[in-house]
Amino acid sequence: MKRALSLILALILMLSLASVVMAEKPINIGVVYKQTGNPFFEAGVRGFEEAKGELGFEFIHNGPADSSNEGQIQIIEGYIQQGVDAIAISANDAAGVVSVLQTAMDQGIKVVSWDSKVEPEGRNLNIDPSVAENIGRVQVEEIAKQIGGEGQIAILSAGATMDNQNTWIKYMQEELKKPEYAKIELVTIVYGDDLTDKSIQEMQGLINSYPELKGVISPTTVGIAAAAVAIKDNGLSGKIKLTGLGLPSEMAEYLKDGTCEGMYLWNPIDLGYTAAYAAVALVKGEITGAVGEKFAAGRMGEKEIMEAADGGTFTLVGDPFRFTPDNIDDWKDVY
């Protein structure tokens, strides 16, 4: 008996931290991102907050601790249970959440994917940060400019299984076939699994295996920061050029000390902001997510819905922004 009592007490103690904030009336959006504690998605949530100030909806946000598909399904099922009006998700596995999102849509919940898409059957609309083709090509242009148009380059990617990474890399390889890049040789593609230590090991492996290496493209925020660490530690800043997709707050140092002369990223705040506007428009019935529809996205202007290559529909946020040593100070405290 004493045992049971003490257990109950311990449990109540555990739960006494509870603070419940649940609104009933306004539109409620459930935001799902890939992983908790990732600054990119924290910035994305700031975009939702900004839109919330203008539109007056409610939103809750969560992501799994381990960037797993199953964790995202748990969160989505919880959102369905709470009766959210819309779900805005950046999916860890484009196909793995389709079934659960279909049951959500069967119950009238609108689904928007942002940053990383969900397959068309599981979404109403995809908010694409930028055209995949541009993202791929622009990084090749950048590295070609930095290494002076000839030499060996390598790609440090996140995972061999990531759809967006593979699409960008496909366009990079296509771009490299152009005659002006004939003297550039892509020696290898390595994968750091979006883990800092593994990415550093892979970058170190590149440095050890290819003494002639001139440049590295890393289209992942974890990868580019890890590559910068390895290049700098080897005293190769400026000798091995580096570009890719990087977070300004994390990369500011390396842009200033010459390890990285220029890199790209789209604005996660704009991404979250647009996704919020799209979700609200869907819930209010202003759009259905069909090709040709338009919706007003606050300061982002009017957005048009287009047909995506995967058979679904999407809208674009903008082109990736180029960060340089000159403009980095304006951005390093923003995201």
Next chain:
Amino acid sequence: MSRLTNRLPEWLKRWEWILVILILAVFWVFSSQQPDNYTLSKLLNQTRVYMVDVGFMALGMLTVLILGDIDISVAATAALSATVMAVSYNQGSGIPFEAAIALMLITGAVCGLINGLLVTRFSELFPMIITLSTQTLYRGIAYIILKDQSSGRFPAWFSKDLGYGAMSILGLDVPIMLVCFLAVLPAFYIWLHKTASGRRIFAAGTNLTASRYSGVRTGRIKLAVFTLNGLMAAVGGFFLTSRTGSVKYTIATGFEMQAIAIAVLGGASTSGGRGSVVGLLLALVLMTGLKNGLMLVYNDAFILNLSIGLLLILIVLIPNLTGELRRRSAVRRQRLSLQKA
């Protein structure tokens, strides 16, 4: 107080009652905080997420734990068998889905058998180490087969009806997969607790050497239990796949720890000889209620983990401590009576 507990009948003092009280407490706390969302019918829906696939894996893990062994590779086994099913159905030349399921179960059993063979042949190496390596191996093979692809497009009865369908029982919508799980439980219970072969597992787990000398073929039991565990992992993977609708090689990552946690919460001991199917079911109900409630209230993955960790430790620690106190007071009483004599 202690006299009162001593007078209670033996069946009331069992571990399971702690779980029942905890379950009631959890449900009371959360339903008072979230009266609209934390209802029985909505919770039944959540059993899909927290109960069925992990439950099957935990059932297999339970038998392994009763033997005093452990299997870290169950999640990888589930991933590999799900991969085999998805690929043989999608890319094979017209293999019917039923055959793909059979292949999946066979794969799971073979993975378990390999673990069992390694464990019995290399008894110096602990099952933990062996299954730690086979975990990487099995998932690695799934990676080789599937590469960066997701494989899905299963028949509708599988990904719609089984994955998300429900049947009406007593006016409640009960998920079909939960019905499947609850149907398996009694069979498992009878086999493990009421038949000779089940008792032999307990005997082998309580004292391996003694049961070997008394003529029990412990090696063969181990092989059988590990094979069964692999099979159950495949079944867990089967239900998980019906929910995700597609398979990627990363499927079920980390489920082995969840399965172990459930079995331990249900009263199994990692040192063997202890564990019950009823306790396991109660542990699953408790976890479902707690995880879902925390998800609703906090909406934070790390807080959820933190609470699960606390619960796991407290529920194992407190009986130990009270048991220790009782032992000490018994010793003191004995001393006192000796002094009097």
Next chain:
Amino acid sequence: MPEQAKKNSAFSALLKHREVGLAAILVVLFLLVGLRNLAFTTGPNALFIMEDTAIMIILALGMLCVLLVGSIDISISAIMALSTMTAGIVMKQYLTITETQAMVNGAMTSMTLRESTPLVLIILIGMGVGALSGAMNGALIAYGRVLPIVATLGMQYILYGLSHVISDGQAVYRKDMPDAFINLSRENLLGLNSKIWIMLAVFLLVFLFLTYSRRGRYLYAVGSSPEAAAMSGIRIQRSRLLAHVIMGALAGLAGLLYASRDTKITQDMAMSYEMYVIAACVIGGVSVSGGRGKALGVVLGALTIGVINNALTMLRLTGNSEFWKKAIQGALILMAVVTNVLIQRAKERRVLKDRRI
């Protein structure tokens, strides 16, 4: 037959030290990979493997102590995350950046100096929080009688959760770190990286502790037979606690080096690193049931894993073969473990044979 006996004794002397067998495996592995990629066998790469494995070796030495007393700790990656995050928050809090203009080679260059709490204090905080977490593990296992795997599994969830709570989900980046901390893993002394020096120091300490100190030898006694140890007056629970405290402190130290190398502290840092560390110990000949294992063996075991990992990077598996990496890694670890057992068995058989003669 004196000649036969001599031959026998030379062979058994070799086999008596299973470390020799392990070193042989290591060399063969090293050379095999060298056949495919010459860069693998170069001095710089060998040094890099040492550097890269230093953190794992430090952790494995701590794990050795824990395994010796018949316990296990699967919460070490969470201990690393929590202790490093605590230290990271402190250094972020007290960071001051001063920019000075100086004439270097006739050109004005600006120098940034980043200072924070003294490095010694940061290391003490990291190791202190680690030791405290280890003490929690130890207390649960020794005094709460919770089974090690269950206690540390629960603690893993709790510690990761705590590191998330104290950091409020914010990571600590290079810009939040003082120079001294960034350089902690980057200094060179006599051509060797500081991580290697720290690892050597830890190795020496653990080696001396286990071989020459009374308390260290108690760990073996407690692990091989708790009852006998208790009979002979050893406080077995205290030894168990001590082992976990050592593990925790070393995890704190390893976490700091890890963070300094990555120049990044996240709350999910080093997730599932413990599996490599345990595998390193087992390959190094440590018995998971307690009472058997040597510091040198553990170092070799960790190096084996380091070589396997680095080899998979350096083999430059491209295209489809990239997907083979994980399976190969699992198979190699399994092979290393099994080979080690076979060597051990051969050794024991020989000992038995010798005894019969």
